[in-house]
Amino acid sequence: MTLWIISIVVLGYIVGCLHGSTIARWISGVNLKETGVKNAGASNAMIVLGKKYGALVALVDIGKGVLAVIIVRLLAEHFGLPADQITLLLFIAGAAVIFGHNFPFHMKFNGGKGTATVIGVLFAIDWWFGLAGLLLFILVALATDILVFGVIMLYITLLAMAIWLDGYWPILISLLLFLIAIWKHFENFRRIRNRTEPRIRASFKK
Numbered sequence: 465m466t467l468w469i470i471s472i473v474v475l476g477y478i479v480g481c482l483h484g485s486t487i488a489r490w491i492s493g494v495n496l497k498e499t500g501v502k503n504a505g506a507s508n509a510m511i512v513l514g515k516k517y518g519a520l521v522a523l524v525d526i527g528k529g530v531l532a533v534i535i536v537r538l539l540a541e542h543f544g545l546p547a548d549q550i551t552l553l554l555f556i557a558g559a560a561v562i563f564g565h566n567f568p569f570h571m572k573f574n575g576g577k578g579t580a581t582v583i584g585v586l587f588a589i590d591w592w593f594g595l596a597g598l599l600l601f602i603l604v605a606l607a608t609d610i611l612v613f614g615v616i617m618l619y620i621t622l623l624a625m626a627i628w629l630d631g632y633w634p635i636l637i638s639l640l641l642f643l644i645a646i647w648k649h650f651e652n653f654r655r656i657r658n659r660t661e662p663r664i665r666a667s668f669k670k
Contacts, residue, residue: 465549468540468545468553469556470555471656472553472557472560473556474560475532475560476536476557476558476559476560476561476563476564477560477561477563477564477565478530478554478555478564479528479531479532479560479561480528480532480560480561480562480563480564480565480566480568480581481522481564481565481568481569481570481575482528482564483504483524483525483565483568483575483576484503484506484509484520484521484522484523484524484525484580485505485508485509485521485523485576486504486571487520487524488509488517488521489512491517491520492513492517493620494512494513495501496508496509496512496513497571497574498601499512499514499646500512501661502576503576503577504571504575504576505521505525505575505576505577505578505579505580506518506519506521506522506525506576506579506580507577507579507611509522511662521554522578522580523578524580525565525576525580525581525584526580526583526584526587527584528561528565528581529558529561529562529580529581529582529583529584529585529587529588530584530585530587530588531555531584532557532558532560532561532585532588533554533558533561533584533589534556534583534588535586536554536556536557537554537588540553540554542648548631551631551634552606552631552633552634554588554589555589555626555631555633555634555636555637555638557585558582558585558588558589558637559637559640559641561581561585562578562581562582562585562641562644565578565581565646566578566644576614577645577648577649578644578645579611579615579618579646582618582622582641582645583597583598583601583617583618585622586598586618586621586622586625589625590625590629593621593622593624593625593628596615596621597618597622598618600614600617600618600620600621600645601614601615601617601618602614604616604617605664606664607667609663609664610656610661610663610664611652611664612649612652612653612661614619614658615645615649616646617644619638619641619642619645620642622638622641622642623635623638623639623642625638626638639667641651
């Protein structure tokens with residue numbers, strides 16, 4: 465089991481380091497780490513480059529979350545691991561790819577904030593929870609016109625899924641990811657307080 469965990473952490477992290485923002489930079493010539501809110505994620509791509517680039521970055525970052533979890537599920541089921549161990553490995557894979565996105569070595573460990581990737585992880589572990597999380601994310605973000613409030617709903621959904629699956633370690637992993645998300649979005653909360661946080665509707669007009 466230890467070998468499984470180590471392998472999944474390493475491979476998940478590497479997959480997480482493959483950023484949609486890098487592809488956007490190749491196409492547009494714009495480094496998202498140096499403009500806008502200086503974040504290598506879909507939200508900043510939308511703010512700076514418009515909704516088409518935002519969608520491109522989101523699809524890439526969602527896709528890697530899906531890919532990492534599905535590969536682990538297929539391998540674990542192929543080798544006949546027990547259901548509780550598979551659940552744990554799926555959450556480890558999800559956490560590893562989110563860590564890779566948030567702290568990529570090629571960006572001096574300062575990447576995105578994991579929003580699109582956690583959507584992919586949710587769908588890959590349980591598509592019902594993925595759908596619920598995505599709907600809550602969209603509804604809350606649009607209702608408040610502030611993206612970060614929708615993001616919080618994604619991590620609450622991830623925690624709810626861990627509790628539903630009745631796994632001690634998945635719950636701890638989900639709590640850790642939630643705390644990291646709060647920390648990564650600290651600047652967003654500061655801008656909200658100062659009323660300078662970019663609004664969703666303004667970004668969609670680009």
